[in-house]
Amino acid sequence: MPSPIHEALHHALRDDPDLIGSVLRHAAGVNLTVLTAEEITNDATSIQVTERRCDTVMRLEIKGHGTVILLVESQTKRDPDKETVWPQVVAHFQDKYDCPVVLLVITQHESTAAWARGPFSRSFAGLPASLALFPTVAGPVTIPPITDPVQARTDIPGVVLSALVNGSSKDAPGILEALKDALNTLGEEERVARYAGLVQASLQNNPIALALWEDIMSTSTQRFVSTAEARGEARGEARGEARGEVRGEAKALLLMLETRGVTVTDEARERITGCEDLRQIEAWIVRAQSITAIDELFD
Numbered sequence: 001m002p003s004p005i006h007e008a009l010h011h012a013l014r015d016d017p018d019l020i021g022s023v024l025r026h027a028a029g030v031n032l033t034v035l036t037a038e039e040i041t042n043d044a045t046s047i048q049v050t051e052r053r054c055d056t057v058m059r060l061e062i063k064g065h066g067t068v069i070l071l072v073e074s075q076t077k078r079d080p081d082k083e084t085v086w087p088q089v090v091a092h093f094q095d096k097y098d099c100p101v102v103l104l105v106i107t108q109h110e111s112t113a114a115w116a117r118g119p120f121s122r123s124f125a126g127l128p129a130s131l132a133l134f135p136t137v138a139g140p141v142t143i144p145p146i147t148d149p150v151q152a153r154t155d156i157p158g159v160v161l162s163a164l165v166n167g168s169s170k171d172a173p174g175i176l177e178a179l180k181d182a183l184n185t186l187g188e189e190e191r192v193a194r195y196a197g198l199v200q201a202s203l204q205n206n207p208i209a210l211a212l213w214e215d216i217m218s219t220s221t222q223r224f225v226s227t228a229e230a231r232g233e234a235r236g237e238a239r240g241e242a243r244g245e246v247r248g249e250a251k252a253l254l255l256m257l258e259t260r261g262v263t264v265t266d267e268a269r270e271r272i273t274g275c276e277d278l279r280q281i282e283a284w285i286v287r288a289q290s291i292t293a294i295d296e297l298f299d
Helices: 004-011 017-028 082-097 110-116 149-154 156-165 172-183 189-202 207-219 222-237 239-259 266-274 278-288 294-298
Strands: 034-040 056-062 066-074 101-106 136-138
Touching (some): 004 189, 017 101, 017 156, 082 101, 110 136, 149 156, 172 207, 239 278
Antiparallel strands (some): 034 056
């Protein structure tokens, strides 16, 4: 199941030319004006037996440069399978649309970013590789923390990206304060609500920053208050359904731990089944993918 962080990162750029332009400026050092961004099918399957997809695929119109296909992948960790899949996907879309293709990888972890930069190639007996892939990577180094309110107000897409990528870092509180100040100057309530929701989803691994951001959304400005109240009303109406979802996620977590051979103590089982916070259960599910002992789940 994709984690909230994964979902936030790969949904962030959809239908937002300004955000796309900002991430390309920070990650690749190119200043491009994205005129339009249209999401297209992410299916790169050319043979029925093998399925290949990217998280998000968009067709961009760039001022002065024409059409480019942007493939967006959200990575929480290194995945050696992608070293083979990504070149195939890039080649597929380049052939299908007969235009340049850019693979953009977004991650919150610099170790993952270092791997994702590639190059990915296959060489043999000292012969040079005929094909090499160099993804464009947006990570903590290329998207630095923005904590200066003045800078944030002049680059709202940049500070949103900073919050998404650096949400698990020690700089998160300063970034969120700067983001709050910047969003207060943005007169588009729907866009404010969208950015607020994306940032909230990206903070699942940082409970302190998540609590700070939720407090900001509920107390800072009328727009945030409206967004938070709307979410609260929706949660109230669906409370019974939410409890069922939490119980289902708890069972899924226990099954995952059992499948991975992690011994679950009675105390741990009681803590998991007694938890009523869906975000906490989801955070545990993400963490459970890499632990070897039950104590690591709650650290």
